[in-house]
Amino acid sequence: MCNTCGCNVTHGNAHLLAPGAKLSRTVSGHESVSVLRHLLHENDRTAAHNRAHFDRHGVLAVNLMSSPGAGKTALLEATIDVLGKDRSIAVIEGDLETENDAERIRRRGVHAVQITTGSACHLDAHMVHDALHQLDLDQFDIVFIENVGNLVCPAGFDLGQHHNVVLLSTTEGDDKPAKYPVMFRAADLVLLSKCDLLPVLDDFNPDTARRHLQELASPAPVLELSARSGSGVDAWLDWLAAAGNTLLERRDHPDATGTERQLHIP
């Protein structure tokens, strides 16, 4: 029992410590307040608001995370080339500086909103909320959020996405899941990108990456692909289609939420 973490507050004495109650403050005007709330409570509230917004419009929201240069934008370009004919796509781009990535996406004829974070190393739910004001969600089926390239900070911030997709490129090393457990634990899907380079890399074994991911107790599927050669892109699109269908089914049959979720989360 201590006064540090709040474990001294029980059902039996909580009423004495409530605001204005007998023991809520000392004679000298000292007051101890039990809070027990997540530090990013305000971010999580905005994220829930964003998610409700996506849900209401039946828009699938996917948060792409990876280290810088793992191929997030190239993946989006390859995805747009195939999926863009049947699905209406929008992209929210997060970078410290420049509109380069947004311009690459716009050249594919897809609407892109660039968030330049200045010195912030991650996107947060408020930045995405502001970006959503520039998008008419009725017009889109999928919104990709390309997070700031960074395997550390973005993992901590819920944006309101439905799924986190983490890219691990073959040039980075197959032990990245063990080195960045917080990021890879947050992944609903892991994409091993730049797999066309595997024949010339003798130090990246996809099975080793899978084993490290599994040791994080992660059930996330792992897909191998190359945006450049197009190999493996079909499996990624199948995964997206399944995620999109699940979202629409959940919206149309809200009572079945629990079972619907189990369908696509292995």
Added chain:
Amino acid sequence: MHELSVCQALLDQVEGIAHDRNACEVTEINVRVGPLSGVEPELLQQAFRIACAGTLAEGARLNLSSMPIRVHCRTCGAETEAVPARLVCGECGDWRTRLVSGDDLLLTTVELSVAPAPADRKAAAH
């Protein structure tokens, strides 16, 4: 370094609580930071020293406590301790575990100095 953003969110909450209670000063803040929270306690402390300037929490003590990582095995039912990069069951080695603790990032308690209400001040004067 996202610890500064986390710290600003923490200070926002703490100042809100202090204002609600008419506190004139925050003396102590207690936060639980798990090894899988993605926040480095040392960096959070450094960020706090910078971010608290000019707030009601300036000069407050930030106490950070940690909880060990514990996992519950869905296969054998054992609850064991684990390390960040290996969250498998310590008993049977199966990877199908559920995290019981270790990813906390929780504001637990705040200690405030509250200016006495006018009535109290009158009573103290007599």
